[in-house]
Amino acid sequence: MISAILPTYNRAPFAFVSGEGSWLTTTDGRRFLDLGAGIAVNALGHAEPRLVAALTEQAGRLWHVSNLYQIPQQQALAELLVDRTFADTVFFTNSGTEAAELAIKMARKYWHDKGWPDRTEILAFEGAFHGRSTGAIAAAGSEKMVKGFGPLMPGFRQLPFADEAALRAALNEHTAAVMLEPVQGEGGIRAFPDSFLKTLRKLCDETGTLLILDEVQCGMGRTGRLFAHEWAGITPDIMMVAKGIGGGFPLGAVLATENAASGMTAGSHGSTYGGNPLGCAVGLAVTRIVTDPAFLAEVNRKAALFRQGLEALVAAHPNVFEAVRGQGLLLGLKCRLPNSAVIEAGYAEQILTVLAADNTLRLLPALNIPDADIAEALKRLDAAATRLDRDAA
Numbered sequence: 001m002i003s004a005i006l007p008t009y010n011r012a013p014f015a016f017v018s019g020e021g022s023w024l025t026t027t028d029g030r031r032f033l034d035l036g037a038g039i040a041v042n043a044l045g046h047a048e049p050r051l052v053a054a055l056t057e058q059a060g061r062l063w064h065v066s067n068l069y070q071i072p073q074q075q076a077l078a079e080l081l082v083d084r085t086f087a088d089t090v091f092f093t094n095s096g097t098e099a100a101e102l103a104i105k106m107a108r109k110y111w112h113d114k115g116w117p118d119r120t121e122i123l124a125f126e127g128a129f130h131g132r133s134t135g136a137i138a139a140a141g142s143e144k145m146v147k148g149f150g151p152l153m154p155g156f157r158q159l160p161f162a163d164e165a166a167l168r169a170a171l172n173e174h175t176a177a178v179m180l181e182p183v184q185g186e187g188g189i190r191a192f193p194d195s196f197l198k199t200l201r202k203l204c205d206e207t208g209t210l211l212i213l214d215e216v217q218c219g220m221g222r223t224g225r226l227f228a229h230e231w232a233g234i235t236p237d238i239m240m241v242a243k244g245i246g247g248g249f250p251l252g253a254v255l256a257t258e259n260a261a262s263g264m265t266a267g268s269h270g271s272t273y274g275g276n277p278l279g280c281a282v283g284l285a286v287t288r289i290v291t292d293p294a295f296l297a298e299v300n301r302k303a304a305l306f307r308q309g310l311e312a313l314v315a316a317h318p319n320v321f322e323a324v325r326g327q328g329l330l331l332g333l334k335c336r337l338p339n340s341a342v343i344e345a346g347y348a349e350q351i352l353t354v355l356a357a358d359n360t361l362r363l364l365p366a367l368n369i370p371d372a373d374i375a376e377a378l379k380r381l382d383a384a385a386t387r388l389d390r391d392a393a
């Protein structure tokens with residue numbers, strides 16, 4: 001018999017009732033160290049006092065009004081994002097998938113309005129993840145996501161990961177945009193090399209192609225810069241944001257240049273909930289904290305500390321782990337044993353990590369994780385690996 005909850009997830013056998021910082025407490029009182037952070041969502045950990053205050057204060061006043069009216073919290077968050085990024089304009093959504101949908105629509109409308117209605121193709125890369133809508137699965141194109149859901153939305157093509165020759169060959173008079181995550185999350189914490197991103201930007205400039213970056217997972221301070229593309233010294237034309245920007249409240253956004261957004265006129269797009277006062281009050285609190293250069297400096301310091309420990313962990317358990325991947329606090333452990341076995345051993349040590357493709361384990365702690373919790377995480381990961389070494393012996 002089918003479960004009351006549609007069985008699309010393989011769930012771990014525990015539930016949490018409360019959280020504080022990097023810790024979660026189960027219904028039966030066990031405390032887990034959380035290196036998943038809701039898959040990079042709880043950017044400031046659980047129950048961060050400033051976010052709780054922003055939410056409860058707004059909740060007592062006004063939850064929702066339609067986008068038919070001015071929304072001051074939305075205006076303030078948009079202005080802050082415009083001030084701190086490449087973007088000239090922002091549209092708010094409730095999720096990353098919805099941001100992907102708008103990014104795709106925006107790119108196609110751009111070319112339509114420029115008088116090139118045949119420039120509709122969007123190039124993406126193998127290993128990509130852009131969400132679960134019909135457009136987003138067509139963009140990613142992996143069999144796991146698309147099988148059985150056809151016919152797929154046409155106009156997408158997947159190129160081999162970071163393959164410059166394939167990119168050059170694919171760009172033509174039908175290309176509307178290139179879409180990619182600077183660091184693939186679900187794909188296994190795989191970063192596109194800076195040199196590739198620079199070349200990509202140059203090729204987009206030469207051909208007028210729009211560059212869409214999906215920073216839903218790698219953005220909002222996760223890599224140690226506000227957005228991951230900053231490391232490569234490039235800017236996109238359109239960018240998707242979600243996950244961390246709400247700190248746990250459902251919120252997403254599409255940021256764009258004035259040029260890229262030029263087709264999006266009144267009536268061309270909308271959202272009932274996107275940019276509501278509650279979400280934007282929390283998003284504003286998160287973004288004010290995360291955009292502080294001193295905060296980002298701390299993320300980089302913590303990341304270096306964690307990474308050093310992880311390198312030692314890999315060296316100590318060569319039968320379990322192969323390598324450390326990623327940037328900032330978007331970290332991956334490429335595993336030798338099946339990553340599902342490593343995650344289970346972690347559960348036994350009461351530490352939460354997240355699976356990714358390419359037999360990788362994702363470590364996405366809160367960006368403000370205390371140093372003591374990093375040390376504790378390394379201890380627990382070592383205990384989990386020791387458990388696996390012992391079982392294998």
Ligand SMILES: *Cc1c(COP(=O)(O)O)cnc(C)c1O
Nearest residue numbers: 095096097129130131185216217
């Ligand atoms: C999670 C994710 C999405 C989808 O976001 P949802 O909020 O689940 O719709 C899109 N792109 C990337 C890179 C993601 O990590």
